[in-house]
Every structure is written in C-alpha cells, then in structure tokens.
Amino acid sequence: MVHDLTGRGQDALAVAWSVLRDWLQVDEQGQEVFQLLANEPDRGIRALAARLERTGIPGFTAEVSGGMLGKLVQIASAEAVHVHQDREQPPGSPSRPAELPPDIAAFTGRISxxxxxxxxxxxxxxxxxxxxxxxxxxxGVGKSALTIxxxxxxxxxxxxxxxxVNLQGATPGLAPLNPIDxxxxxxxxxxxxxxxIPVDTGEAATRFRSLASGRTMLIMLDNAASAAQARQLIPAGTGCAVLITSREVLATLDGVAHLHxxxxxxxxxxTLLGKFAGEARVTAEPEATSTLVRQCGLLPLALRIAGARxxxxxxxxxxxxxxxxLDERARLNELQLGDLAVRASFGISYEALSAVDGPAEAACARTFRLLGLLEAPDVSVDMVAALIGDSHEATDEALERLVDAQLLESPSPGRYQMHDLLRLFARxxxxxxxxxxxxxxALHRTFEFFLARARGASALLQPTDPRRTMQKGEENSWFATRSLALDWLEAERPNIVAAAQQAAAAPHEFGAIATQIADALFWFCHLRAYPRDLEMLGRLALTTAQRLGDREGEGQSLHNLSIANLRLRRFEEAVRHGNRCLELRREIGDHYGEGRTLDALGRIHYMMGRFDDAVxxxxxxxxxxxxIQDRYSESAVLCNLVPAYQAMQRYTEAIACGQESLTIRTELGDRYGEGRMRMSLGVAYQASGRLDEAILCFEESLAVFRDIGDRYDEGRSLFQLALAHSLGGRLSKAIEYCERSITVRRETADRYGEGESLHQLGKLLSNIGDEQKARVSLNQALVIFEELGVPNAEEVRTLLATYSSGLDH
Structure with a gap:
C-alpha cells in the first residue's frame, strides 16, 4: 500500500508513525531494532536513526525521514519501552500496584x-x-483513551x-465517588x-500522602467531577505524577497544567475508521470516507461504532x-458539541443490531436495552443473566456480541462496562x-440475585448469627469457602450498594428488598471496615422501612446505624440510635432484637469509658x-463483658465470662470467634497476674489464627506473647516474639501494630543493655506514631530523652 507522506503537519506525522510502527512490528529487521530500543535504548536509537537517514524503510523518502526523524525516533523509543516495561516485583518489597486499564489497541494519532x-x-x-x-x-472526545x-x-x-480510579464524575445514575472511598x-x-484505614477524609488523605512520600508512582484520576473531589487524592511529594481527566477544566486546582x-x-x-473497518475499504472509497468521518463529527466514540458496524x-x-x-446529518451539525451527536451514532448502530430478524440478535438487542436500566459501575455475566432471565451461556454470548459491536467494554474477563452515554441511550x-x-x-430479578448471593456470603462470614444466615428454603451453593465469599463481596460491593440505592428509590416496588440487601451486607462492611457504607445503607434502609411501615426492618436499621456510628467514633449518635432501637424493639416484642441492642449499647458505653453502664x-x-436460649448471643455478650469487667479490675468475673464464652464458641464451631476469645481471655489472665495461663491462651489463639489464615490477628497474638514473656522476665523469648510480630504486621500493612511492636522491642533491647539497637527501634516507632498522629508518640519521645541528649530524633 502506498501512503502519502509528503503532506505537512500532524496528519503527515501520524501517517508516518503508522508506517514506521508496522515496520517495527512486522518486518524481521524492524523487530530487531524494536528489541534494541527496549533492551539497549542507546544502540536502538542510533540504529533506527541510521535506517531513517538512509531511507532504509519502505515507504519513506529522504525528505520525509529527515523532516520527521527526531520525533519518530522519540515516539518509537517510548513505545518500545512501554511494550516491554513489565518486570517481576522482588519478593518482600513494598506493594507495587499496577492498576492502569489495558492500553487502547486501536489508539490513533494524537501525536501533538x-x-x-x-x-x-x-x-x-x-x-x-x-x-x-x-x-x-x-x-466522547477520547480523554480517557489518550490519558491511559x-x-x-x-x-x-x-x-x-x-x-x-474512575471517579464517576460523568456516570449517569451514579453519584461521583466520595474522596474517602x-x-x-x-x-x-x-x-x-x-x-x-481512617474514616476521616483529612486523616486518610494524610496517610495516603505519607505512603506516597518517597515513592515514584503514577496516579490517574479518570472522570473527575470537580476540583474538590480530586484535591484530596493528589500526593505531596515530588516523585509522583498525577493525570486527571474531566469534563470540567478544574481551574481551581493548584499547580496544575491543562490540556484541552x-x-x-x-x-x-x-486512520481510526480504518483500524476498525479495514484500511483497504477506507482507501478504496476516499470520498465516502470523508463524508462518513464528517457525519460522525470526528468524535472517536462515534467513529469506533461506525467502524465496528x-x-x-x-x-x-x-x-x-x-x-x-445522511438523515441524521442536520442534527449532527447542529449538536456537534453536545451529547446528541454521539447519540445519533448510537441510534444507527442500535438500529442495525435490532433490525436483523433472528433470536440471537433479538436477545442481544434486549440485553443491551435492559443493561441501561442498571445503575451499576460494572456487571458480571451472572448478574446480567439474572437481569435478562437467561442462561449463563446465552448471556455470555450476548455480552460478547455487544463487545464486538463496541456497545460494551470488557476491562477484564467476565466483567463488562457500558459507556456513560450509551447507558442513557440504552435506557x-x-x-x-x-x-x-x-x-x-428485570430489575426485580437483579435485586433478588444480589440479595440471595449476599445472604449466602454473609452466612459464611458469621455462620452462628441467626439473624443473617440463609433464609428458609434458600441454599448456599455459590461459595465453597469463607475466602471465596469475601472475595465476591469485595468485588461486588459497589454493585450491591448501587442496587440497594436503586431499589430504595422505588420504595413501593422494591422497598422491602432494599432493606434486606442493606442488612445482608452488614457483616461484610463491619468486618472489612467500611463504616461509611454501613451508615449510608443503614440510613437508606431506615427511611425505606419507615415509608413502608416495616417496624421490624426499622429496628434492624437503627441497630445497624448504632454500630456504624460506633465504628465512626460518633458515640453520642450511636447511643441515640441504640436507644431508639431499644424502645422500638420492646414495643413490638422483639426479645432477640432487644437483647442484641442492649449488648450494642454496652459496647458503646465501654468505648466511652462508662464501664459501670457497659456492665x-x-x-x-x-x-x-x-x-430465649440464644447461645450465639449469649457467647457474644459474655465476650463483650470481659474487657468491661477487666477495666473495673473485677478479674474473677472477667475470666469467668471469657471461659464460658469460649466454651459456647467451641460448641458452635465458630473458629474465628474462638481465636479472638482465647486472646481476650489471655489478656484477662495477664491482667490478674496469671501469666502461665495467659501464655497458653495466646499460644492457642495463635494456632487458631494460623489454621484459618488470619494473618492480621496472628500478628496480634505474637505481640501478646511478647508482652507476656516480658512480664515473666523471659526477655530473649519476648524479643523473639516481638520481632516475629513486626514481620507479620509489616506484611499485613498493620502500621499501628508495627509501631506498637517496635516500641516494645525498643524497651526490651534497652532492658538487656543494647541501647544502640533500642534507639533504632524506638526511632522507627516514633516515625510511625507521628505519621499516624497517635498519642503513643509522646511516650516514645520521653523514652528516647532518657538516652544521650545528642540523639537525632
């Protein structure tokens, strides 16, 4: 094929680079040069420049090569490094995220x-x-494609x-993401x-800046809604770079460069049209091609759809x-800067999809339309199968056909996303x-899908909680293990939250299922520390239950809100919701719920330092x-009474409660609860001076957590063993456990725990006379505590001050 490379400007450069890239990727000698560019950049640049200078590449002339040589070499070098940039991360090194979406295979032009x-x-x-x-x-102009x-x-x-991250600033039906999320x-x-992870936005932003400090990272904030949304997500160090896309200019962000x-x-x-439709067809009809790209408004999104058709x-x-x-041409010209230009292109593509008379085509068109009803960030095959009421295989086929038609994107196998404007068009x-x-x-089937799966997953998270186990007649055949249930909930959490919100927006049709979905997600959000989701879902469920006159649902929502506010350390708000819940549950005769709310109020008052009230x-x-013979609740209450009695120095009662709770949890087969209870009981033994029994409890809790793969609590058990051996005067053993706890806590990114263990290690090393190592440990602990802004830092400073005054803090 003969290319016209004699023109001037960016068009000629784009075409020249297209020719050069083909040579680098297809020609044997070109591939050798490409490898040199990736592995030995200096040699590769010299080799490519030499080939261009002597016009040793088909399709180039001396005039073209000479005029564009520098830019072409620069582009080719960057492309080679990009293609071969992946490298193995060394074991034990800090977390190295690689979250960029896949590069755009058909990316075209934009050289300037x-x-x-x-x-x-x-x-x-x-x-x-x-x-x-x-x-x-x-x-639709290609902001994300260019930036990716x-x-x-x-x-x-x-x-x-x-x-x-996609900040959802231009996603119909979805609110822009909260910076804290x-x-x-x-x-x-x-x-x-x-x-x-802190629940306060400012504190979380500070932690993010601290973690980013000293790292050389690239951060992309896609589809920002406003400057305020993006501001907290920008690191402070000089080693990072931030790329932001937005429909807005974001002029109020400080220190920002802009590209419109x-x-x-x-x-x-x-060229872009040819990537999809085929270069030969585009070259064969130059006039029709020119007409077509004008009708598409030169918008990449419209061109992609036309090319795919x-x-x-x-x-x-x-x-x-x-x-x-042609019939749409007047509208396209009138609305070239607005969304209707893109919508017109969608209309042509959808018309062709739905006009073919066949069951597969009809199913594909229907799938596309119904997808527009959902307000979810992305979808899975199973989720869409529920939406359209068809089999997994048929749904997968329809989704892949939509991907082929460029009406859907598939960012990863089995996951699909609909462009923002396409979602409105489909709706x-x-x-x-x-x-x-x-x-x-269609919506009811989707909401039921999320409810059943969330209940099944929650039943594995807390199998002994009667309020959140599977409902009568339901079978939990989706998740073989607790780990798989957690993975599914983590992946689908944004979609489940969106489903609850969408269902609650139509209370008379889907209100009941909205409150049930919100409640089904409770344990996951509680365990994985999503207190803001807990609060939002609690408020949503409360409002919906009150509209429907569902007093039992209202009580459960108030209970969940009290726990959410406890996690957010809004104690007075937690007490207020708890008292309202207690009054309501007593009114309707819900004795189980009354007991659970009393227990929650006890935990809240303990956190407030009101130990008598807690007991x-x-x-x-x-x-x-x-x-009411509720063994699970009995065990949970006994467990929560242990620290309250201990805080009042009523050790005998604390230990008795712990032993009884442990017995019940063992009977119920609650391994996680058993491990936590053994550790809590060990702390009570230790506080009462019974060190040998405390050590035995900590060793048993360590064995349980290792058995169930709970690395976070494994680090806590090791630290408790270090404290217990230290109190017993076994300093070498204490140092060994302390060092092991530091290793685990670093591996699990438990920053406070790491600082806690380093602090203890510093004191232990000082006790054996190794002040040099003690100072190193204490200074490391001080850095962490100062970074976290916790009061432990002052204690470490005081300890360091007892050493030589010349220490560099």
Missing amino acids: ELEQLAELVDAAKMKSSTPIIVVDGPP HFAHMIAHQYPDGQLY VLGRFLRALGMDGKE LSVLSAGEAV LAARPSWSLQALAGRL EHAFRDDTQEDRRL EYGEKSLAIARR
Whole structure:
C-alpha cells in the first residue's frame, strides 16, 4: 500500500508513525531494532536513526525521514519501552500496584497531544514539582483513551507502581465517588489493612500522602467531577505524577497544567475508521470516507461504532453507511458539541443490531436495552443473566456480541462496562421498546440475585448469627469457602450498594428488598471496615422501612446505624440510635432484637469509658439471651463483658465470662470467634497476674489464627506473647516474639501494630543493655506514631530523652 507522506503537519506525522510502527512490528529487521530500543535504548536509537537517514524503510523518502526523524525516533523509543516495561516485583518489597486499564489497541494519532503531555511532565520535573495534568474536553472526545495511552508510555518512569480510579464524575445514575472511598482503595492498594484505614477524609488523605512520600508512582484520576473531589487524592511529594481527566477544566486546582482535548483531525479520523473497518475499504472509497468521518463529527466514540458496524458487515460499502447517516446529518451539525451527536451514532448502530430478524440478535438487542436500566459501575455475566432471565451461556454470548459491536467494554474477563452515554441511550430504548412489567421484572430479578448471593456470603462470614444466615428454603451453593465469599463481596460491593440505592428509590416496588440487601451486607462492611457504607445503607434502609411501615426492618436499621456510628467514633449518635432501637424493639416484642441492642449499647458505653453502664447493659442482654436460649448471643455478650469487667479490675468475673464464652464458641464451631476469645481471655489472665495461663491462651489463639489464615490477628497474638514473656522476665523469648510480630504486621500493612511492636522491642533491647539497637527501634516507632498522629508518640519521645541528649530524633 502506498501512503502519502509528503503532506505537512500532524496528519503527515501520524501517517508516518503508522508506517514506521508496522515496520517495527512486522518486518524481521524492524523487530530487531524494536528489541534494541527496549533492551539497549542507546544502540536502538542510533540504529533506527541510521535506517531513517538512509531511507532504509519502505515507504519513506529522504525528505520525509529527515523532516520527521527526531520525533519518530522519540515516539518509537517510548513505545518500545512501554511494550516491554513489565518486570517481576522482588519478593518482600513494598506493594507495587499496577492498576492502569489495558492500553487502547486501536489508539490513533494524537501525536501533538502526546508531545504536549510529555513536555508538561518534563517541565514540572525540571521545577522539582509534582506533574499534575488535567485533560479536559467534551464527552466522547477520547480523554480517557489518550490519558491511559500516555500513562502506559511513561509508566516505566514510575517503578513503584500505578494507581487508577474512575471517579464517576460523568456516570449517569451514579453519584461521583466520595474522596474517602477512593482514599480507602488507594491505601489498600498500597498495602494498608482495611481495618486500619481512617474514616476521616483529612486523616486518610494524610496517610495516603505519607505512603506516597518517597515513592515514584503514577496516579490517574479518570472522570473527575470537580476540583474538590480530586484535591484530596493528589500526593505531596515530588516523585509522583498525577493525570486527571474531566469534563470540567478544574481551574481551581493548584499547580496544575491543562490540556484541552478537541475532536480528531480529519487524517486521524480516517486512520481510526480504518483500524476498525479495514484500511483497504477506507482507501478504496476516499470520498465516502470523508463524508462518513464528517457525519460522525470526528468524535472517536462515534467513529469506533461506525467502524465496528462496517467490520461486522463486510458486504457493505462505506457509501451505504454514509447514506444511512445522511438523515441524521442536520442534527449532527447542529449538536456537534453536545451529547446528541454521539447519540445519533448510537441510534444507527442500535438500529442495525435490532433490525436483523433472528433470536440471537433479538436477545442481544434486549440485553443491551435492559443493561441501561442498571445503575451499576460494572456487571458480571451472572448478574446480567439474572437481569435478562437467561442462561449463563446465552448471556455470555450476548455480552460478547455487544463487545464486538463496541456497545460494551470488557476491562477484564467476565466483567463488562457500558459507556456513560450509551447507558442513557440504552435506557431510552428500554422505555420505548420494553413494557413496564418487563422492566420491573428485570430489575426485580437483579435485586433478588444480589440479595440471595449476599445472604449466602454473609452466612459464611458469621455462620452462628441467626439473624443473617440463609433464609428458609434458600441454599448456599455459590461459595465453597469463607475466602471465596469475601472475595465476591469485595468485588461486588459497589454493585450491591448501587442496587440497594436503586431499589430504595422505588420504595413501593422494591422497598422491602432494599432493606434486606442493606442488612445482608452488614457483616461484610463491619468486618472489612467500611463504616461509611454501613451508615449510608443503614440510613437508606431506615427511611425505606419507615415509608413502608416495616417496624421490624426499622429496628434492624437503627441497630445497624448504632454500630456504624460506633465504628465512626460518633458515640453520642450511636447511643441515640441504640436507644431508639431499644424502645422500638420492646414495643413490638422483639426479645432477640432487644437483647442484641442492649449488648450494642454496652459496647458503646465501654468505648466511652462508662464501664459501670457497659456492665449493666451487658448483664441485661445476657439475661435475655439465656431466657430465649440464644447461645450465639449469649457467647457474644459474655465476650463483650470481659474487657468491661477487666477495666473495673473485677478479674474473677472477667475470666469467668471469657471461659464460658469460649466454651459456647467451641460448641458452635465458630473458629474465628474462638481465636479472638482465647486472646481476650489471655489478656484477662495477664491482667490478674496469671501469666502461665495467659501464655497458653495466646499460644492457642495463635494456632487458631494460623489454621484459618488470619494473618492480621496472628500478628496480634505474637505481640501478646511478647508482652507476656516480658512480664515473666523471659526477655530473649519476648524479643523473639516481638520481632516475629513486626514481620507479620509489616506484611499485613498493620502500621499501628508495627509501631506498637517496635516500641516494645525498643524497651526490651534497652532492658538487656543494647541501647544502640533500642534507639533504632524506638526511632522507627516514633516515625510511625507521628505519621499516624497517635498519642503513643509522646511516650516514645520521653523514652528516647532518657538516652544521650545528642540523639537525632
């Protein structure tokens, strides 16, 4: 094929790079040069420049090669490094996230924009500042595609990893993500345990900046809704770079460089169309091609759809498709800057999808329409199978056909996403082509899917909790292990929350199921430290239950809200919800619920330092549990009474409660509860001076946690063993356990626990006379405590001050 490389400007450069890339990827000698560029950049650059200078590449002339040599070499070098950038992470090294979505295979052109982005990054580095670049532009213009492609090009410059999040600032039906939720995801990606993540946005942002400090990372914030949303997600150090996409300019962000993205040039649009429809067909019909790209408004999204339609219909000419677009031409010209230009292209694609007379095509079109009803960030095959009421195999086929038609994206195997504008388009057609009853049943099936799965998973998380086990007649055949249940809940949590919100928005149709979904997610959010989700779901369920007159559901929602506020350390609010819940449950004669609420109020008062009240509430709850013969609740209340009695120095009662709770948990087969109870009982023994019994309890708890794979609590058990041996004067044994606890706590990203163990190790080393190592340990603990902003830091400073005054703190 002969390319016209004699033109000037970016069109000619784009075409030249397309030719060069083909040579590098296909030609044997080109592949050798490409390998050199990746593995020995200096030699590769010299080899490629030499080939270009002597026009040793088919399709190039001296004039073209000479005029573009520098830019072509630069682009080729970056592409080679990008393709070969993956490298194995050394064992034991800090968490190195690699969250960038896959690069865009059909990415075309944007040479000038890529150069500008590279220049902006380099300019910021020259000033020793963090490169922060906002790419803005209208919907469908390719902001995300350009930025993801550029991120892959420069990812090798950031060896500590890449973080990525879609902030949902342009997602119909979904609220923009809260910065605290994004910070939680980032902190988990950087290795922090979910239980240690702060619930305050400012504190979480501080922890994120601390973890990012000293690292060389690339962070991409896709689809930001506002400057306020993005501001807390930007690190403070100079080693990172931040790429942001948004429909807004985000002019109020400090230290930001801006790149406004407009439509493709005509040459780039033709190239992009050829990537999908085939270069030969585009070259054979130049006039129809020019007409078609104009009708598509030069928007990448519209061009992708048009190209895919042509690819799926090899007998069609480009003129035939251009003729079909002719009726929409006036509307496209009038709305070139608005969403309707894209919608017109969607209409042509959907018309072709639904016009074919066949069951598979009809099912595919129906799947597309019903997907528009969901307000979920992404979907799985099983979820969509419930939505459309079909088999897994048929659903998978329909989804893959939609991916082929560019009406869906598949970011990973088995997961699918619908573009924001396509979601609105599909919803419009669902309301036009499907009956109200069909739409209602589709949503009901989806909500029931989430409810049944969430209940099944929750039953594995807390199998001894009668309120959240499987409902009568239900079978839990989805999850073979507790670990699989946790993995599913973690992956689907955003979708389950969205389903609960969507169901609650139509209370008379789906209100009851909304409260049930919210309650089914309780244990997961409690265990994995998602208190804000707990609160939001609790408020949603409470409002819905009150609208429906569901007093039992109202009581459960108030109970969940009291626990959520306890986790958020809003104690007065927790007491208020707990008291309302207690009053309501007494009114309706819910004795089980009354007992559980009394127990919750006991825990809240213990956290507030009101130990007498905590014991009073606990003893009342215990009496109810025994009266109604609820062994699980009895065990839970006894467990919660242990620290309350211990705080009042009533050790005999604390130990008796712990022993009785342990007996019940063992009878119930609650291994996790057994491990926690053995550790709690050990602390009570230790506080009362019975060290040998305490050590035995800690060793038994350690064995349980290792058996069930609970690494977080394994670190706690090792630390308790270090304390117990220290109190017994066995310092070498204490140091051994302390060092082992530090290792586990580092591996599980338990920062507070690591500082706690380092602090204890410093004291132990000082006791054996090794002050040099003690100072190292204490200084490491001080750094952690100061980073976390906890009062332990002052104790460490005091201890360090007892050493030589010349210490560098």
